[in-house]
Amino acid sequence: MAEAGVPPVPGATYRLQFHKGFGFRDAAALAPYLARLGVSHVYASPYLAARPGSTHGYDIVDHGRLNPELGAETDFRAMVAAFRENGLGQVLDFVPNHMGVGGADNPWWLDVLEWGPDSAYAGWFDIDWQSDRRYLRGKVLIPFLGDQYGAVLQAGQLALRFDPEAGGFAIWAYGTHKLPICPLHYQRVLGDLHPDLERLGDTFSGLPHWRPRIAQHARELQSHLVGLARDREDVRDAVEAAVARLNGEPGKGETWRELDSLIQDQHWRAAHFRVAADDINYRRFFNINELAGLRMELPELFDRAHQLVFSLMQEGALDGLRIDHVDGLLDPKGYLLRLREQAPRPFYLVVEKILSRHEGLRDDWPVQGTTGYEFANLLLGLLVDPAGEPGFTRTYAEFTRRHQDFAHGVRDSKLRIMRSEMASELNTLAGEAAEVARQNPSTADFTHNILQQGLKEIVACFPVYRTYVDLLGAPTEDDRRDIDWAVAQARRNRADLDPSVFDFLHRLLTTDLVAQPRSGFSRHAVTRFAMRLQQYSGPVMAKGLEDTAFYRYNRFVALNEVGGHPDHFAVPIAAFHAANAERARRWPHAMLTTSTHDTKRGEDTRARLAVLSELPDEWARQVDHWSRILRARCGDVEGDAPPDRDDEYLFYQLLIGAWPMELTGIARLDPQAVGAFSERLQGAMVKSLREAKRHSTWATPNRAYEASTMSFVRAALDTAGGNAFFGQFLPFQKRVARLGVRNSLVQTVLKLTVPGMPDTYQGAELWDFNLVDPDNRRPVDYAVREHLLTEVTAALQADPGPTARAMMENWRDGRIKLAVTSALLAYRRAHPGLFANGSYEPLAAIGPKADHLCAFTRRHEGDALLVVAARFPAQHDANPTWEGTAIAWPSVADTGAGWVDLLSKKVVWRLAETFSPDALLSDLPVAVLVPNDAARS
Template structure:
């Protein structure tokens, strides 16, 4: 999609995670550094007002205020001025799908709790007020308790409090979650013991008399109460005495009856957090109770939440917006259209969207592309050897003692999610489907239970995160995916009758109301299909990314956001086709390799790709390591924790994340403190992996015995306070893999920075990024060290000594040099990269399969990029033999990475191309 008139794409972006420790001021301080690096735009994480203590900013409580923990208006002004001084633009990560709830900070949420459906903000949140459960009729579930409601009540975890400044009452859970009391119930609290309070109590009790102005009347009465308390100590004492009525004695349930009865009258039902799986009646972000979904299709809500961000586009503060979790919105295309139309001028717009392998980004969305997950997996696949797949599958199954297809793992994981954490949402959908079915005699016998089975089996086999049915005629793409899922679900043994699936298929495509006089409500059918889509996405995310990806550990470098662990490798031809398609249709698509959400950093994956080339050696190593570690622990049978699948994951994490500076260092030379710190990182990643897998332990119910045993296993393996046979066996292999990973990492870096699209650098990834799953990938970045190293790189480039940095590759200077030089070239020849042709260059010769090469050309400006792939098979000093790469027309070329001149011709020998560095970036000079 060509940019609209007046719109330009960023040259390259640099993503920064803002939080209380790294706010506007510290971001402003690195503006000159990232400008020197060569990017054009800061790409900031959300910085609108979030829940206190937020480490990521996605739990927004006010879209029109800055997060005070990140900085005030003055600090933000200083940041924007620092960016302008350094000729940097800004892109913001914006969160329209949900808000942070709970606590005491979200005014809209608190109003909904206080007034229920009468709140002016009730329509902003996706709440199912008409529940089939009598105890939730007209109420909103508040599942924030850490134990059963009765246990929390009798222990004093729920307390009625009075706010003397606002004249209001609220029940507080643990002193942190504010649950406002209905103003109509203030009379119950105030009582009739004090004449002035009795008068106000009566007025509060009869608020309905003030309709439709009861909210304003209640506010006036609260102010009267606050004024009275402020001036009358006797009134304050009387209120304290009344509050005592609602307090009981720990362990004596009957003494808490007054508070229990008051709670029972409210617009909310406070409950144990595990109750959410069955009773939740507001849409969440995935299964996170503290993030409540917004109805962004409501025009008023859209206008209110986008006021500040659109003003920042208008005044030039922002050049672009990244939309978080676009699939969470009920109508993504409609949302993007409204956003573009509401802006006063064109701006860069990308969306966070995960595409299935067969899925294409919708070309009728007015956007510039995705945030690039699909590119990360496409590029990574180049370094995975498909010839090793069968052997890898056999060795994995042999080591863990079972053989299971990834497809089966995904289906089982999705079903588990629908039967546990997200059961309530499916129950609601089933009941809605049953109501629609009952509206027509032809389908009146389709019960909620039967439809529940059909919907569950259909979603378990859904091939994409969601479809985009919106009330118009469904697209062929949507029909294809719905039809495929239904056809697969029909095959389930002992499943519902085929006529049920016929109904579900027509319901999801809205074919039920395609013709007039259908007997069904067009609005109800369309709304159901759209709500179904909002459910299938989170189930896929939780079932695939957050369960199956932690259960299926064949080669975890493939278990990445937007990845496909069952697809082993990408051909060079497929890589070129995808790049050509992006150049034609989505030149503004973001290109990423690491994000705040990736499960392993780009260079961690680069190492693990190497294993695909050596399945036999990998198997020997794993078997040896396992024998050594289990023998030391007296587990000869190999039955003690960790189980074999977790153990297999552990070895991959160890190889991928092993610190570069410790590569080649003997065990006895490693500082114990350094190894302890590394061990804790591994423990954190393993603990999260095990809990997400939900096999031996979970977040909701941690298995402390199993987790403790695994932690002990890890610390045993990494103990350098004694002779360690495991490390002695592990480190030589690690050094070999790390060297291959270094080559893969440099190749990835150069590809990302030169392919069609907008390359993004995640904070700190200009050096080696050997991170694991969050929070490991969100650790603080040492920018002083990077400044110093960049100065060294600039000096090396100036004197033509870039290649010498390869000898000290462990410090990351060589990756920084490749990054800096490629970005500098993008700055010099912007048209060649933004709008230039993408020309695949097919290598020839004995090692042609090990080379990826292409040209970017615009007019007389031509750039040639060449990198190796499957470097493990080449050895440390590759013999390229007769392998060569064709060159476009040009008499002389200069390698911008080494500074060397290359004489042109029809082709160049790869041995010459990679003589000094394993990657090449040529520019035509004549």
């Protein structure tokens, strides 16, 4: 337990993805293995009640229950007990921004559909009940239909049903989505053909007289209907007949008129899913119709949503929370402060927050840090050779036959999102801005249209996901800087708009409109608009940048990662050190990650691709040869058939980056294994095509283009007969894979030694060559990992040096990564103060290969650690000597003191002011030195 008032900080976490195929019992069985691996906490994906069949848990339907698909309450308690018995705590991924809707599982949402604005939960969802679309006034759009409403109705796929257990009536779409009928209209269903149902229907029609107990009395009447239908066959038959009378005959439009009339009078409007782009009137998670935004700023909603997790904290089952999509909240800081204030005890708290290059996490947020996207990109950037950028840029332009500017592409992608998937939200915001403008004669002439155009351009130019203007005061300097930038760029891009509209919008977004008393504007309206605009800019950035531009700009896809910056090719050593030192000073307990459920490529896929940055010319030759072979094989000598050159270029990077280790360097390819990989690759390519939105989309897939592209992929990986492509591809792939292993080990060691709290994504203690989700959520073979950990531990204890060398020579099985991971996790556990609170001091290297070395030391109360890592394995492979290159000893290293490498057990003595990396890095590309006496602990 942590000291009173001090949040418990995990030493290291291990992410587990819970779903129907991996539940509480499975996690409990892993507890001994995870403890032996060396982590302190399980970092759990959401396991509160979610939509049935959820593979991720982010579509929560009830914050007060555990997900029954993961096991019973007893299974959960057994898992908690197993964790405790093995010294493991828990950090839970919590989702406050949105809930899963649709289906028939969310009681709050169903109540809203039943009672509309009068529902007790109507205010908990971010619904615009006063839409400027008259047909949506007092209604919520339900865009879940796969075809036009009339076609679905006449096909009999919108059918009225009676629930004999609840006594309610509802329309069921496709037998899946429950759309309740308001009890005020039950008389229209029950009719007058049975006297008891006629009397009951009349009583339902009188419900308005029971205000404010309308809903409660309706439940009483429904219970009465349940009893009647259960106990009397004539009533049961009459109810069935009443339902059948309203349900028409498929294909006969006139038979559905009465049901259509009933539907039109409900508090919901069922519509084709494409209608959402223009008419959606509830805030969503990004543009996902099935995830509805919550107003977590409401105290009563906050209390209800956190009741279960707070009780788990109180009993010691939870030590921390990871807050999903914190930028979706109206007031992130206010939410986090309330979390701290109302939680029953101190806890570890990190937020999923994507930071721009110039942006820092807010100092006044009461958190330990972010979930580590920025670190993953920082670390990858260190492995990328900056000298390769000109070659990669040239090759990409020549191969794709077009020149792309990434920043311009991001703006275009954001504008596209605002024209299509998120147009309705922008229209609503423009309406609110117009209402503010009309409050003052000096701005009353700004029309809805011109404000919408101005807002669209400003949001497209935002350099960050969002700003954080709140109810408490003026914007911070950071917020003002980013708003100033966005407005200035928007002015330049839309010189055709009256400049005064940007003056007004600038003062509106910064709340300067109400900075002085008697401004003529409503402070509430201005501040509310600024805060709602912030909620909009984040999703637009996410969909435009991560889910569109990242799939259109394929110059070097290792950089196209969540929180990444594809137009910035590499990270200098000095910048890497500066970022680590800053983290040690400001966020020493922030989460560090290299793979997550959201990363678009696995950590070792990216590390392998980084090797290509050292081989730009050879890469260009290889790609040209591969394309010639495969295009000729498909009969496309001109190279004009699908996939287009950009998609083809992406395919080659995914192919070499994710090529399985078991297919590397073998004499004969296993057709079954190649076929399995081909299926994975095709899945990733289809997702990439649809996210790019150039030739295909999720809403309107271009089946012909996709089929041609998949045919190209299958042809490339066809093992039947002679495939000239394999003859060209496999030798190069083997070389890149071997060098990529060295990058992977550097990446692993740095994550486990720099300031911060490291997380291991499920299965990534061995090689992680995953592609984008759902590929990265495939089942993990823990039996193999448990066996290898036992084997590796025993071998290292018996003969550490030769064992480490042997594992490096036989790198394909991943034991070397597992050994490094477990060794460093064990040392972290034995020296918690060093890693939680230790300083960070870069070490200078001198000589011809100085920039190939990344070295630093960490110190805390007499404890010390010295790390040396080698960059650029391809260059080192071509010139293995370190002659003339040396590293300065830190001041902590006493003259004559001995240091031992935790990984190879080599001993190094301080005999001069510097030491050579030559012998130290002869077997492994990284060394972790500790004082000789510390190595025994």
